[in-house]
Amino acid sequence: MKYRQILKATCLLFAAWAAPWTAAHADMVVFDSMSLFQGQQAFTETFSVTTPGTLSVSLTDVPWLDSVANLSFFLSSPTGTLGRPLTGNGSELIRIAPGTYTANWFGNAEGVYNMGVVGVSVTFYPNWTPVPLPASLIVMLSGLGLLFAWPRMATEVQPRGSHTR
Numbered sequence: 643m644k645y646r647q648i649l650k651a652t653c654l655l656f657a658a659w660a661a662p663w664t665a666a667h668a669d670m671v672v673f674d675s676m677s678l679f680q681g682q683q684a685f686t687e688t689f690s691v692t693t694p695g696t697l698s699v700s701l702t703d704v705p706w707l708d709s710v711a712n713l714s715f716f717l718s719s720p721t722g723t724l725g726r727p728l729t730g731n732g733s734e735l736i737r738i739a740p741g742t743y744t745a746n747w748f749g750n751a752e753g754v755y756n757m758g759v760v761g762v763s764v765t766f767y768p769n770w771t772p773v774p775l776p777a778s779l780i781v782m783l784s785g786l787g788l789l790f791a792w793p794r795m796a797t798e799v800q801p802r803g804s805h806t807r
Contacts, residue, residue, distance in 0.1 A: 646664055663697075670768075671763075672697070674764070678757065679759070680757050684748035685762075686728075691743070693740055700733040700761070702760065703760055708758045709752065709757050713730050713748075714728065714729050715728040715729075731769070738767040
């Protein structure tokens, strides 16, 4: 009996040790899509952010139908262009302040079909803005305590109408 109680306490302490003790941080996918190029084409996507942070931009020429030549991406705001333009496949990190921004990408599908596909992904990472979490450790520990106490309570309490002789 003592061994079971020690095992339960050890499991409970391990669960408390494994719980995260730092604040969580959230990222936001601003845009993640495929663009179908027919000949020479340009695309834009406008978005707003309320806190300073970093944009992660990824541009990928998908090998389907024809390739897209002269593939370029740049980020603009009402005050001008931000960061350095991204040309061809690749990714770029751009630090931004709160405001409204426009993602611009363009290229030229060249080949037999005169059509190509490009994947564009823009993700915003706030500057370590903590996300409020509920007191999850307390909820987890109380649930584990109830889970460990349940078999003991079930054996001690007998249902009505049952008599032992």
